[in-house]
Amino acid sequence: MAKRVTIGDVAARAGVSTATVSRVLNGGVATEATATRVWDAVTRLEYTPNALTRGIFAGRSNALGVVIRDLSSPFYLGLLRGIDDVAAANDSLVMVANTFRNVDHEVDLVRMMDEHRVRGLVTTTDERTDSRTRHMAENGTPCVIVARTAQDPPSGLHSVSLDHVGAGRLMAMHLIECGRSSIGVVTSGGRPSQIERVAGLRQAFTQRGRSLAEEAVTVATTEEEVDRAVGTLLARADDRRRPLDALACTAGRLTVAVHTALTARGITIPDDIAFLTMDDFSWAPALGISVITQPSYQMGRRAAELVVDPPAEPVSIVFEPALVARRSCGERANV
CATH class of the missing domain: 3.40.50.2300 (Response regulator)
Structure with a gap:
């Protein structure tokens, strides 16, 4: 196995001390002739400076x-x-x-x-x-x-x-403009982003003279919980005799699971239920999924x-x- 070139090898080749090599490599003061010899030695020996050592001397x-x-x-x-x-x-x-x-x-x-x-x-x-x-x-x-x-x-x-409040408002306004009136929401829990997005949804509905009932919002913290959450929202809406015509997902990481839960039930998007989610992703255009994006x-x-x-x-x-x-x-x- 070839021996790794060290700062000592560079110093010997350049005819200077290791302290001088270190100073040159770190942009310190040195004569032009000395700096030229050091950099020539670095090039010829293909020396790679030790970032760990640099960090020790820099303290970071x-x-x-x-x-x-x-x-x-x-x-x-x-x-x-x-x-x-x-x-x-x-x-x-x-x-x-x-x-x-x-x-x-x-x-x-x-x-x-x-x-x-x-x-x-x-x-x-x-x-x-x-x-x-x-x-x-x-x-x-x-x-x-x-x-x-x-x-x-x-x-x-x-x-x-x-x-995040603005993101929730965009969701609500788009669904309303698309003629949807019975909306369910899947959120991923108590993170500030999730709370604020749901708050934005409620604000927009209220401004349009509508409401988002507590039972219309359900939490799924993992992908495994999403199927149950979607089922709960559909059942609650049916119990109120207002079947869902839209589902909003406020967490991009749950998009695939929510979409799967809907299609597995034979629900057609958007004919049966509209679907709107957070964050764009590579296959969203192919499936025609509308999204709220963040840059x-x-x-x-x-x-x-x-x-x-x-x-x-x-x-x-x-x-x-x-x-x-x-x-x-x-x-x-x-x-």
């Missing part, structure tokens, strides 16, 4: 830490692309960890990111990790919470989120920019949702 690595709750959501793919593009442009490595929605694991992963002295942290974790994230920010590591707003953030703690790529870029060029004061950035109308709500029939 050059990696940008990202803690994701659930990579099954289409939202996170665009988010990661945006983060990676900014990191690459700033000579940073992206260190990604997926928590699988396990809060204890989330806390551990944020702690480990801190222990690895990442350049900064972008996190989509539960509120119960905020004390650890806040601790990192207070100790000089820029942190960005994505998908919700940080409460009373200290310097160094920022947030990038969506207008995940732009959100990822902005989050990473807050890490690589951190502002002095906390920043909270809110992006606007958009409707992509296809045909799953009966749009063509209403043209």
